[in-house]
């Protein structure tokens with residue numbers, strides 16, 4: 457049904473969280489869902505889903521890990537004996553790994569694939585954008601000016617490479633104080649509507665900062681998050697592609 461890359465340009469804004477939550481929402485709709493962790497040097501998808509066992513190779517293909525609700529996952533962190541060790545690979549090896557994850561994994565009847573894109577707008581991100589059959593990109597940003605500027609580089613890269621931007625998620629949009637219920641815009645006022653207009657994106661959502669989400673991700677229980685905040689993004693992707 458679709459292959460979607462999730463991209464932010466800047467690190468630490470919640471790209472992996474959004475990739476994982478999109479997969480959770482898609483899977484909840486009964487779609488066979490996969491996550492390709494293309495963030496090879498900072499892979500965080502396995503941790504969010506509580507995956508630890510090393511991937512197996514069967515008949516020359518990588519057997520994807522299965523999360524507890526059945527999402528198929530491939531990540532370089534599931535290939536390392538010690539997940540805290542760095543991946544000290546240079547460009548060609550990193551590109552080769554992306555190729556291998558895409559072509560040499562025993563993906564099973566997948567309807568929706570979400571790719572946690574390599575960070576930045578460098579050669580590995582370009583490799584995914586040019587070599588993988590992406591149906592579209594989902595941009596992740598925060599309201600902060602610095603993040604906005606770098607996210608726009610990623611968005612303009614997609615435009616230059618003719619990849620449609622099919623969704624926008626503004627993460628860390630606000631924080632609701634659990635004591636007084638006041639809404640704090642820690643990174644500044646939301647800019648999601650402005651960005652959506654600038655890049656002509658009709659499918660967008662905002663996510664608040666949540667202690668509960670942080671806790672469940674740290675425990676590897678992302679699939680237990682009840683309200684992902686991204687249901688409308690998935691519904692629109694299903695309807696409009």
Ligand SMILES: Nc1ncnc2c1ncn2[C@@H]1O[C@H](COP(=O)(O)OP(=O)(O)OP(=O)(O)O)[C@@H](O)[C@H]1O
Pocket residue numbers: 464466467468469470471472473474495498500575627628663664665666667669670673674
């Ligand atoms: N809205 C949120 N509420 C609570 N925790 C969040 C939220 N967004 C992100 N986090 C947490 O912040 C950390 C960084 O997020 P994440 O790993 O998704 O960022 P990233 O953009 O993928 O970073 P990088 O590109 O450097 O890998 C994670 O521990 C994540 O769970």
